[in-house]
Amino acid sequence: MSAAPSKTAPGWTLARRTTLMNPSVIREILKVTERPGIISFAGGLPASETFAIEAFREACDAVLRNHGQAALQYAASEGFGPLREAVAAGLPWHPSPDQVLITSGSQQGLDLVAKVLIDADSPVLVEQPTYLGALMAFAPMEPQVHTVPCDADGVLPQALAEQASALRQAGKPARFAYLLPNFQNPTGRTLGVERRAQIAQVAQQHGLPLIEDNPYGDLWFDAPPPAPLAQHVPDGVIYLGSFSKILAPGLRLGFMVVPKALFPKLLQAKQAADLHTSGFSQRVAQHVLASGVQDQQVPRIRDLYRQRRDTMAQALQRYGAPLGVQWQVPTGGMFLWCRLPQPLSALHMLPQAVDAGVAYVPGAPFYVGQADDATLRLNFTNATPEQIEHGVALLCGVVKEALASSAQSPVSRTAA
Numbered sequence: 245m246s247a248a249p250s251k252t253a254p255g256w257t258l259a260r261r262t263t264l265m266n267p268s269v270i271r272e273i274l275k276v277t278e279r280p281g282i283i284s285f286a287g288g289l290p291a292s293e294t295f296a297i298e299a300f301r302e303a304c305d306a307v308l309r310n311h312g313q314a315a316l317q318y319a320a321s322e323g324f325g326p327l328r329e330a331v332a333a334g335l336p337w338h339p340s341p342d343q344v345l346i347t348s349g350s351q352q353g354l355d356l357v358a359k360v361l362i363d364a365d366s367p368v369l370v371e372q373p374t375y376l377g378a379l380m381a382f383a384p385m386e387p388q389v390h391t392v393p394c395d396a397d398g399v400l401p402q403a404l405a406e407q408a409s410a411l412r413q414a415g416k417p418a419r420f421a422y423l424l425p426n427f428q429n430p431t432g433r434t435l436g437v438e439r440r441a442q443i444a445q446v447a448q449q450h451g452l453p454l455i456e457d458n459p460y461g462d463l464w465f466d467a468p469p470p471a472p473l474a475q476h477v478p479d480g481v482i483y484l485g486s487f488s489k490i491l492a493p494g495l496r497l498g499f500m501v502v503p504k505a506l507f508p509k510l511l512q513a514k515q516a517a518d519l520h521t522s523g524f525s526q527r528v529a530q531h532v533l534a535s536g537v538q539d540q541q542v543p544r545i546r547d548l549y550r551q552r553r554d555t556m557a558q559a560l561q562r563y564g565a566p567l568g569v570q571w572q573v574p575t576g577g578m579f580l581w582c583r584l585p586q587p588l589s590a591l592h593m594l595p596q597a598v599d600a601g602v603a604y605v606p607g608a609p610f611y612v613g614q615a616d617d618a619t620l621r622l623n624f625t626n627a628t629p630e631q632i633e634h635g636v637a638l639l640c641g642v643v644k645e646a647l648a649s650s651a652q653s654p655v656s657r658t659a660a
């Protein structure tokens with residue numbers, strides 16, 4: 245699938261892989277939503293009022309006062325020892341701190357996974373739909389992306405087994421299956437206990453490595469999610485975690501927990517990418533975590549997000565249900581997944597919504613191949629309850645108008 249090198253400016257020839265890099269649809273939409281006055285359900289932004297700014301101020305001060313020279317010096321590529329230890333100690337299957345690689349956001353973990361595990365045309369398995377940022381990280385390595393059928397509770401283990409087995413029999417085993425068991429981005433769905441056990445069994449039976457991406461696991465509203473896949477098959481999983489959702493995304497701090505045999509290669513890829521993650525950020529984060537501030541802060545974040553989820557679900561019930569809008573109420577995380585009534589397209593309706601003062605992310609970019617163009621993702625964490633109520637009312641007003649005009653001039657829904 246190699247396209248010819250392209251010349252975009254005199255003297256500059258772009259690498260072929262750049263044809264596989266596309267602007268993030270979400271970032272493009274976010275630019276529009278930065279217009280003043282728009283209520284945005286588009287970005288995946290945490291509520292910025294939850295950032296423990298005072299604790300960060302104290303941590304910065306303490307780090308600079310007590311360890312200033314070391315904090316501002318080049319540092320180990322693996323990450324800051326005490327932070328690796330804290331990460332390992334917080335995980336239920338007790339990996340060794342030596343298996344923890346600190347990354348510049350878990351997005352970097354996805355990039356490193358792609359570089360280390362994907363050759364051109366290697367099959368990889370993903371949920372349908374899945375996290376757009378992972379598809380973007382994998383694409384330049386030119387994988388063959390196969391989708392695994394899912395339902396409202398996530399990946400179907402039997403379908404995963406069939407795909408893994410078919411690829412193996414064809415002599416091209418999947419390099420990995422990329423899974424998001426908790427409060428998935430974009431759908432908000434969560435894999436149940438039984439399915440996790442079944443998926444772990446499939447992975448073992450078919451020699452299928454798993455990439456488990458879990459940035460939202462701490463944001464549960466009713467009960468903690470079931471044990472991670474990594475607890476079932478520690479040597480068969482690369483586990484990705486993030487500090488973005490519980491501390492602050494601006495730190496750009498995440499981590500991967502890697503089976504020991506793979507660690508050296510991922511470390512080399514990390515060294516080539518950025519030598520190491522900011523030592524200063526790591527020390528500050530470690531200081532904040534050790535202060536225990538987050539132990540009080542995370543339950544507050546859960547309460548806040550639960551209330552906002554409820555506000556959004558109630559507003560949808562009030563304004564959307566009578567129009568035929570459907571949605572799935574997530575039990576944690578940051579997103580609510582909706583389906584518009586026939587024959588509306590979330591992609592085509594977006595400009596009208598933005599004109600009306602509300603933004604969302606259409607579902608289509610999260611799909612590989614045939615997309616369900618009626619779907620859209622709503623973020624409920626970054627708007628106030630008043631904005632959520634008003635924004636959903638505006639959105640449903642747009643749905644009503646779009647339905648009325650489609651009744652006058654029917655158009656069929658297109659797959660994007």
Ligand SMILES: Cc1ncc(COP(=O)(O)O)c(C=O)c1O
Pocket residue numbers: 288348349350351352375377424429457459485486487488493497498
């Ligand atoms: C599923 C998923 N994985 C990874 C990331 C990247 O997060 P970060 O790089 O901020 O840790 C995100 C960001 O929203 C995400 O939703």
